[in-house]
Amino acid sequence: MKSVGQLGEDGLIARICGDLGEAAHVIVGPGDDCAAVGTGEELVLLKTDAVVAGVHFLSDEKSTRVGWKAVARVLSDFAAMGGEPGELLITLALAPEVSVDWVDGLYRGMNSCLKQHGGVIVGGETTSLPEGTPTMVSVAGKGRVARANLVTRSGGRPGDDIYVTGRLGGSIHGKHLDFTPRLREAAWLVNNSRITAMMDLSDGLAKDLPRLAQMSGVGFELNRDSLPRSEGSTLAQAIDDGEDYELLFTSSDDLKPAWDQKFPELEITRIGTLIEGAGDSIEGGWDHFQQ
Amino acid sequence: MKSVGQLGEDGLIARICGDLGEAAHVIVGPGDDCAAVGTGEELVLLKTDAVVAGVHFLSDEKSTRVGWKAVARVLSDFAAMGGEPGELLITLALAPEVSVDWVDGLYRGMNSCLKQHGGVIVGGETTSLPEGTPTMVSVAGKGRVARANLVTRSGGRPGDDIYVTGRLGGSIHGKHLDFTPRLREAAWLVNNSRITAMMDLSDGLAKDLPRLAQMSGVGFELNRDSLPRSEGSTLAQAIDDGEDYELLFTSSDDLKPAWDQKFPELEITRIGTLIEGAGDSIEGGWDHFQQ
Structure with missing residues (x-):
């Protein structure tokens, strides 16, 4: 039985995407920087992105910087579609030994990035991980883009x-x-x-x-x-x-x-x-x- | 320095919410089943919710059931606001030893729930966890509700x-x-x-x-x-x-x-x-x- 480690990230994503349904109002589905959905002149951009301790940041990194990064990654994906940020939801998966100060700093970092670049946190979730597990911060964001401004990965032409x-x-x-x-x-x-x-x-x-x-x-x-x-x-x-x-x-x-x-x-x-x-x-x- | 384990979930959420910005188009912010945003007659519902192996399901549980649960929890939150599901993003945080079959079953379970109750997966993310870490499936969803139908936790009155x-x-x-x-x-x-x-x-x-x-x-x-x-x-x-x-x-x-x-x-x-x-x-x- 093959593991996801053997299959690799691109292979896993291709496999997952093959199984997904389609819907008329989904303008851009899985595989681009964001999904884009809507029927009018303004489309909704949807994106989720996580950072994990030991993978995307060191466990002893200042949490203000981790917060900035977690949010800025999603904002960067809105930019990549030609859009701008709207509302964000934050999922914190924490082991119980994480300090409250660390969490405070994390939110200061996130809010500092949003203040500078746009977007507002409207909710989220905290969930507990077993003791010793690496911290994970997942950011789900809704953005917007004028349909006329939407840029995907797939429009490149020979000669560009x-x-x-x-x-x-x-x-x-x-x-x-x-x-x-x-x-x-x-x-x-x-x-x-x-x-x-x-x-x-x-x-x-x-x-x-x-x-x-x-x-x-x-x-x-x-x-x-x-x-x-x-x-x-x-x-x-x-x-x-x-x-x-x-x-x-x-x-x-x-x-x-x-x-x-x-x-x-x-x-x-x-x-x-x-x-x-x-x-x-x-x-x-x-x-x-x-x- | 206090830990999040000592503070507890409600205390942590209250602390986080105290720091968040406000915006005019945010009708319902953190603390309810979903956030609700918008300016027109139809509001957007936003929700994120994660399930973690060992916390929300057993590590040897059938992954079709895990997938159903992960998605149904978010749909249940749309219901709680009086709304209905729209588009979902799936974050898979997996250790490399997780089998591809397990992931296949997970998506079968998710799609089976969505087929029955509405909603479509439009993207997401895979991220790697260190070997041996518990699997986490986080679902971020966008739903909708007519402004006139929106129900929150805060409208209860004496005598109800x-x-x-x-x-x-x-x-x-x-x-x-x-x-x-x-x-x-x-x-x-x-x-x-x-x-x-x-x-x-x-x-x-x-x-x-x-x-x-x-x-x-x-x-x-x-x-x-x-x-x-x-x-x-x-x-x-x-x-x-x-x-x-x-x-x-x-x-x-x-x-x-x-x-x-x-x-x-x-x-x-x-x-x-x-x-x-x-x-x-x-x-x-x-x-x-x-x-």
Whole structure:
């Protein structure tokens, strides 16, 4: 009997998604950064995302930073669809020995991120784990996006340029806890240019770019020399590390001049091109079950 | 430094809720069965709820039953607000040794419940736990309710009768895995009578009735002899056991005649009265951190 560890994350998700029902008002189902549902001009975005001690943060990390990260990850997914945050529900799964101070700090971190970037916590749940079990913070969020602004992973076309915001690699040194969800930038992109596909970089370019290409039914050519690397990061780290929380997106427009004027403090870089057929392949990135 | 185990679940929730922001479109915030948000005639219900191996189900339980329970708990909360289910997101937190067959069964159970009672899975997340950690299935759901039909825990008034559906106690013998979320019954109640307050019984009458009374700012008199007990359950079990997933609600209407005609197969029982002042107290029920 196969285990989920043997099957791996992508395999497990593919298997699960094969069994799900469909409904007319579900515009985007499983497999993208968020689900999108609705029948009108404004769609509802739905997303759930968890952080686990020992996996996404160290057990002795400051809980304000853990709270920021837990919420910012979901906001980053709203950004990736071209949308904005609405209401959030927080599930805390805690062993009884966790200190109340730790929980207080967690909420301070979450609220500080929401205050800065939008969104409000409207409920949630606490559940007890056996003593010694790692803490888990799961954030379920509802966002919104104008139907006309919705961007998925699957709209990329051969010939589109591939862009990333910011610099990649080395997030483990701190950025993975303190990053800025690219809501403002994504909103500008979907309102001012024709973005064909978009996602946020959470599992590393090596995992995420092939996902975008596959969902768009295209290949890609990656210009490795062009990859914007964080200070001190090697090329391999920029490709593999993950948790960059930058936007990866495609367009046939020349976006750079207007972008540089609008966001002088944050670069975008053209890192390659979508092509017909198989194209490059890259190995690496983060698999939740296999590493 | 106090731990969450020492503070207890209600204390922790009260502490968390004190720190949350408010927003005009949040009609019902933390502390009720669901949050309710919106500005129009139809409100969005938001709910998240998790089941953990060793707490909410045994590790060797059939995963179809676990899936049914995980989803039915959330549907039961939509019912408690007078609403109906919409889209759901599933978070699976799994140790790598969990078998793929187990996950398949889990989704079969979830989809079987949704097919019967409404709702559709539109996404979710898988995350890895360290080897040996208990499996956790968290369900985040979006539902809907006509603003005119919304029922909270806080509308009870002195003089209202207190009702429950079905029979209480002994859920541990199987019902906690196979129960029917009372969506049909709740919909009939909110459309045909004046229900002043409602919730579902998840932590036991001993915990849940005082919560409803407190949120309504009233006391209660409980007629213990009238409590409808499941076959084989003692009075103490009917009060304490929890996981009944029946509706607890209040009204000044005499609901029984019309109910009995509409739902001959499911009884309702008047178990007491809301009163001004302190009234009865009951001890017991389930605390996620203290037991």
